[in-house]
Amino acid sequence: MKDLPHMLPANRSRSQPRASRPWPLSGMDNSESRRRPQIIGKLAMAFMLTALCILILKQSPSFSGPSVFSRHEAGVTHVLVTGGAGYIGSHAALRLLKDNYRVTIVDNLSRGNLGAIKVLQQLFPEPGRLQFIYADLGDARAVNNIFEKNAFDAVMHFAAVAYVGESTLEPLRYYHNITSNTLVILEAMAAHGVKTLIYSSTCATYGEPEKMPITEVTPQHPINPYGKAKKMAEDIILDFSKRSDMAVMILRYFNVIGSDPEGRLGEAPRPELREHGRISGACFDAALGIIPGLKVKGVDYATSDGTCIRDYIDVTDLVDAHVKALDKARPSKVGIYNVGTGKGRSVKEFVEACKKATGVSIKVDYLERRPGDYAEVYSDPSKINRELNWSARYTDLQESLSIAWKWQKSHPNRYESEAAVAL
Numbered sequence: 001m002k003d004l005p006h007m008l009p010a011n012r013s014r015s016q017p018r019a020s021r022p023w024p025l026s027g028m029d030n031s032e033s034r035r036r037p038q039i040i041g042k043l044a045m046a047f048m049l050t051a052l053c054i055l056i057l058k059q060s061p062s063f064s065g066p067s068v069f070s071r072h073e074a075g076v077t078h079v080l081v082t083g084g085a086g087y088i089g090s091h092a093a094l095r096l097l098k099d100n101y102r103v104t105i106v107d108n109l110s111r112g113n114l115g116a117i118k119v120l121q122q123l124f125p126e127p128g129r130l131q132f133i134y135a136d137l138g139d140a141r142a143v144n145n146i147f148e149k150n151a152f153d154a155v156m157h158f159a160a161v162a163y164v165g166e167s168t169l170e171p172l173r174y175y176h177n178i179t180s181n182t183l184v185i186l187e188a189m190a191a192h193g194v195k196t197l198i199y200s201s202t203c204a205t206y207g208e209p210e211k212m213p214i215t216e217v218t219p220q221h222p223i224n225p226y227g228k229a230k231k232m233a234e235d236i237i238l239d240f241s242k243r244s245d246m247a248v249m250i251l252r253y254f255n256v257i258g259s260d261p262e263g264r265l266g267e268a269p270r271p272e273l274r275e276h277g278r279i280s281g282a283c284f285d286a287a288l289g290i291i292p293g294l295k296v297k298g299v300d301y302a303t304s305d306g307t308c309i310r311d312y313i314d315v316t317d318l319v320d321a322h323v324k325a326l327d328k329a330r331p332s333k334v335g336i337y338n339v340g341t342g343k344g345r346s347v348k349e350f351v352e353a354c355k356k357a358t359g360v361s362i363k364v365d366y367l368e369r370r371p372g373d374y375a376e377v378y379s380d381p382s383k384i385n386r387e388l389n390w391s392a393r394y395t396d397l398q399e400s401l402s403i404a405w406k407w408q409k410s411h412p413n414r415y416e417s418e419a420a421v422a423l
């Protein structure tokens with residue numbers, strides 16, 4: 001683990017024992033009974049002081065809004081967010097902070113952006129709200145150290161490489177980064193008694209099912225290393241959950257788009273990985289003139305217009321699903337949920353929505369299929385609707401893309417300027 005200048009100290013250390021004083025229940029001698037009124041007086045005073053502290057904390061700006069003491073049903077206060085510098089992780093961290101959780105972000109900044117951390121730090125500067133630790137989850141010693149120094153109540157594990165095309169070219173990177181790093185996290189959680197895990201999984205674990213829409217019991221037959229690595233990680237988590245009292249929520253995301261409606265965060269993929277990039281990143285790159293146009297990869301699929309069908313879910317809805325999952329997570333229980341809108345849209349439809357949202361008449365080229373792609377996936381979200389009382393509020397592609405476009409237009413260098421300030 002390397003320290004960066006902006007790294008905040010851990011707030012509470014597991015290695016520092018909490019003060020405790022045993023209270024004698026029986027066999028008190030006379031001197032003890034003489035001291036009883038004094039002790040009762042001190043206790044009453046301590047009680048009053050505690051009540052006063054709670055009142056002040058509730059009214060102080062850093063704990064304004066819904067109370068930290070009543071809001072978090074599962075008793076969770078401090079959440080470890082792995083990959084919190086990334087697109088989805090940073091949006092999740094923002095939501096958790098807004099909901100008065102304490103957040104520790106661990107990120108190796110290989111795909112995420114220091115600028116996103118900087119934005120969060122500026123929004124939540126109060127000591128103890130947000131801690132950033134620069135570390136790689138492949139480094140088990142560093143990870144253990146982090147768990148040793150912090151008392152986490154829950155882990156949201158976002159950190160992962162996540163490009164389908166890249167996974168077919170560099171499968172070992174994917175198995176290492178996704179499957180093996182999840183094992184490191186689980187081992188650290190087990191060793192340090194952290195018992196709630198919200199895991200970022202994907203519709204790619206289903207592969208190309210015969211029947212649509214996809215439910216949580218649709219058989220999983222992933223067809224690319226990305227989906228396989230995520231499926232293996234799911235299996236490891238599920239096996240471990242059978243032997244422990246861990247609370248597990250596995251969320252299988254469909255295709256994530258959009259950004260913070262208040263324009264504080266956005267999607268900022270690495271330019272050097274552009275060739276593997278997702279369709280949303282490519283849409284904005286093309287609209288901004290960073291690339292000459294959009295390349296539609298595959299027009300001969302057995303779908304209505306020959307292009308792939310995907311279920312596009314807004315990142316604001318997605319992080320809401322995480323918070324609901326965290327609220328509903330319970331010991332010895334596993335929940336597996338699809339997170340999607342339930343609507344399938346073709347790549348051609350996406351391109352049209354992108355043109356309308358950006359107002360740019362983007363040049364489109366039609367190319368060969370991309371290795372690892374499946375023709376059609378969209379979710380049946382009824383289980384998450386029913387059990388977590390969650391449903392997608394953004395179901396209009398153009399609306400999500402318009403929100404994201406605002407951030408893209410006002411940040412043509414994405415997070416570069418924020419990152420420069422941060423260093």
Ligand SMILES: O=c1ccn([C@@H]2O[C@H](COP(=O)(O)OP(=O)(O)O[C@H]3OC[C@@H](O)[C@H](O)[C@H]3O)[C@@H](O)[C@H]2O)c(=O)[nH]1
Nearest residue numbers: 162163164202254255277278279282295296297308370
């Ligand atoms: O430039 C591009 C990018 C993508 N596409 C196409 O757009 C469709 C969607 O591709 P994306 O790369 O955006 O997304 P994918 O469906 O491959 O996977 C995505 O969704 C599931 C998540 O878990 C994955 O992390 C994410 O990458 C595919 O048909 C792809 O071939 C293009 O036509 N052009």
